[in-house]
Amino acid sequence: MSDNLLGVYNRAPLVVDRGEGSWLYDVDGNRWLDCVMGIATDGLGHAHPKLVAALEAQAKKLWHVSNIFRIPGQEALAQRLIDSTFADVVFFGNSGSEAIEGALKTARRYHFVNGAPERIDVIGFAGSFHGRTYAAVNASGNASYLEGFGPRLPGYVQLTLDDEAGIAEAIARPTTAAVIVEPVQGEGGARALTGEWLKRVRDLCTQHGVLLIYDEVQSGMGRTGKLFAHQWFEGVEPDIMAIAKALGGGFPIGAFLATKEAAKGMVVGTHGSTFGGNPLAMAVGIAAFDEIAKEETLAHARAIAAELVEQLNALKDKHSDLIVEVRGKGMLIGLKLVPNNREFMALARDHGILVAGGGENSVRLLPSLLLSSAEAAEVVTRLDAAFADARTRLAKAA
Numbered sequence: 001m002s003d004n005l006l007g008v009y010n011r012a013p014l015v016v017d018r019g020e021g022s023w024l025y026d027v028d029g030n031r032w033l034d035c036v037m038g039i040a041t042d043g044l045g046h047a048h049p050k051l052v053a054a055l056e057a058q059a060k061k062l063w064h065v066s067n068i069f070r071i072p073g074q075e076a077l078a079q080r081l082i083d084s085t086f087a088d089v090v091f092f093g094n095s096g097s098e099a100i101e102g103a104l105k106t107a108r109r110y111h112f113v114n115g116a117p118e119r120i121d122v123i124g125f126a127g128s129f130h131g132r133t134y135a136a137v138n139a140s141g142n143a144s145y146l147e148g149f150g151p152r153l154p155g156y157v158q159l160t161l162d163d164e165a166g167i168a169e170a171i172a173r174p175t176t177a178a179v180i181v182e183p184v185q186g187e188g189g190a191r192a193l194t195g196e197w198l199k200r201v202r203d204l205c206t207q208h209g210v211l212l213i214y215d216e217v218q219s220g221m222g223r224t225g226k227l228f229a230h231q232w233f234e235g236v237e238p239d240i241m242a243i244a245k246a247l248g249g250g251f252p253i254g255a256f257l258a259t260k261e262a263a264k265g266m267v268v269g270t271h272g273s274t275f276g277g278n279p280l281a282m283a284v285g286i287a288a289f290d291e292i293a294k295e296e297t298l299a300h301a302r303a304i305a306a307e308l309v310e311q312l313n314a315l316k317d318k319h320s321d322l323i324v325e326v327r328g329k330g331m332l333i334g335l336k337l338v339p340n341n342r343e344f345m346a347l348a349r350d351h352g353i354l355v356a357g358g359g360e361n362s363v364r365l366l367p368s369l370l371l372s373s374a375e376a377a378e379v380v381t382r383l384d385a386a387f388a389d390a391r392t393r394l395a396k397a398a
């Protein structure tokens, strides 16, 4: 392991070199079936030819200019997002955390310009993850992200997803600004909320003048087989939504979307970014959007996800002593395990497949949306072998 990098990551001993579609290669030419995909970021797999072409063409033209100028790519990508969602306006940044920061600022500022500056409280949920910046760790549901980084900032309230009465009471408080929630929890372990849950919270927010923020950083951009996970349900649209990850197909892009009403406080001088939405990012983002948003891609992702989940459920029956549950939505799949999930990830790697970790001792499968049927079968074959191995080799999780 290298000691010249800050030691904040628990890195696998895999020295990456290149990627092609669903496969990741190391410097020695070994390859793995990649079901991590940059944690749901390389939505179209590695080195998609249309993304490579867009990047190369833009690289020769213009990389970066300040947001003091009009950037046509931003307007084009914003319009695509607006045409396919609830939103009226878009702000581009560079990461999921930045998208969350912008969303939270927008919510507080809305109440400020409405003459209710006391509305600062943001309600978040246990098991959620919203990023590593200050506001994001405060909004996140896992207190360990905050440990040693000072007291929780004022205005962040934590509840559990099943605390119906507590949620209703908190939304009704006169100091509440917003609710922030992932329609499918990612890091929490592929936990999908129901349409009823989202509708109840949407209606409560509307009733009490509270803004609803969705964090679709991980669940968005086709991951669940719809462009955005909340679009599986009617009548649950948010006021603000943070997105990132697959939006850039591997190029760092984040964005938050809002209705005109929710964004009304965000006037000149209230927010900004040097790199956000630069021409290089926008060229790749547009190419990624046009591929992912195609009905053909989304239908493919839904079909392959259905195949995978059926086969994974059969695997669960076969290894019922090791797999507790198959869950998630679309291509955001979680396997809740009996053996320690971190140890299982290493074992899976030995069997030529890469999976991501998750909360509640789960592993996540976040393959390319373009995963083929044959590759999906290969995922199951490799996991089957890894589970057979796990039975003899791995300790049970505490």
Ligand code: PMP
Binding pocket: 039, 094, 095, 096, 097, 098, 100, 129, 130, 131, 132, 182, 186, 187, 215, 216, 217, 218, 219, 244, 245
């Ligand atoms: N929100 C969610 C739901 C995420 O999954 C992540 C990243 N895993 C983030 C926010 C933070 O994104 P980033 O790492 O790009 O800052």
